[in-house]
Amino acid sequence: MGVISNARLTYGLSASGTHTGTNQTGSIIVGKPQTTKNFLTADIAYAFSVTSDDAADVATLTISTGVVAQTTGVPIIADGDGNDFEGDALTPIVTAYAMLVEPIGTTTGTMAVSSSVTSNGIGKTFAAGSTTPLLCQIPSTGTISFTFSQAADSYKVTVLGKSS
Numbered sequence: 001m002g003v004i005s006n007a008r009l010t011y012g013l014s015a016s017g018t019h020t021g022t023n024q025t026g027s028i029i030v031g032k033p034q035t036t037k038n039f040l041t042a043d044i045a046y047a048f049s050v051t052s053d054d055a056a057d058v059a060t061l062t063i064s065t066g067v068v069a070q071t072t073g074v075p076i077i078a079d080g081d082g083n084d085f086e087g088d089a090l091t092p093i094v095t096a097y098a099m100l101v102e103p104i105g106t107t108t109g110t111m112a113v114s115s116s117v118t119s120n121g122i123g124k125t126f127a128a129g130s131t132t133p134l135l136c137q138i139p140s141t142g143t144i145s146f147t148f149s150q151a152a153d154s155y156k157v158t159v160l161g162k163s164s
Contacts, residue, residue, distance in 0.1 A: 001088040007042030007160055009098050011035055011135060039097050039160060046090060047158040048080035049104065052111075052148035061144045066090045066159065071145065093161035096140040100158045101126075102133040109150025116142040126155075 014031035046066040050059045057073035061080070068080025084090050101113055101124075108128055115122040117139040124134050128150070138144065138159070146155065 001091065002084045002086040004043050004045050007039040007045060007097075009037045009039070009135070009160070011037075039162075041162045042097060042160050043163050044084075044090060044093050044161045045158070046079075046084060047156060049078045049154060049156045050080070050146055051076040051078075051104075051154040052109070052151050054151045055109065055149055057148045057151075059146045061146070061157070061159075063096055063138060063140065063142060063144060063159070063161075064092045064094075066093075072147075075146075075148065091163040093140060093159075094164055096138045096159065096161040098135065098160050099138045099144070100133055100135050100156075101146075102156045103130050104154035104156055106131075107150075107153040109148060109153055111149070111153060111155060112145075112147040114145050114147070115139060116144070 012032050012034035014029050014033050017028045017030055019026060048068050053074045053076055057075040058071040059068050059075040059077055060071040061068045065082045067082040068077045082090055103126060107130055110125050110128055112125045113122060113134060122136055
């Protein structure tokens with residue numbers, strides 16, 4: 001099985017502002033500058049992509065195994081077979097750290113992301129044409145569903161966790 005190191009999450013959202021008042025100079029930063037959170041104990045990282053073949057396609061990720069299944073319709077799933085980047089079976093995740101969902105190209109419909117663990121709070125719907133990724137904590141158990149409203153929309157998903 002492949003060895004994971006340097007696992008980290010990098011995030012930030014900021015803008016520069018310029019003072020316009022009398023006798024004010026300089027600029028300010030509004031928001032959170034780029035910040036990194038290291039996951040020193042992470043030993044599992046996997047990624048897959050899912051593309052809707054038709055409207056109303058649903059793909060479901062089993063978080064612990066990395067297996068992505070066609071739930072409704074026939075979404076096209078790449079690398080969702082529960083294997084790591086070397087083709088070896090993933091060790092089951094015991095603690096999930098984070099998930100990143102990124103639209104690929106221009107989307108034409110919506111795509112809803114939801115968790116089977118209702119207390120987790122994952123309930124995001126990507127708008128048509130969205131280019132903004134979703135970064136969130138995920139439960140260590142259960143499933144996450146990706147529900148499409150249009151054909152030919154694609155997303156990349158990356159998951160980070162540890163096995164013990």
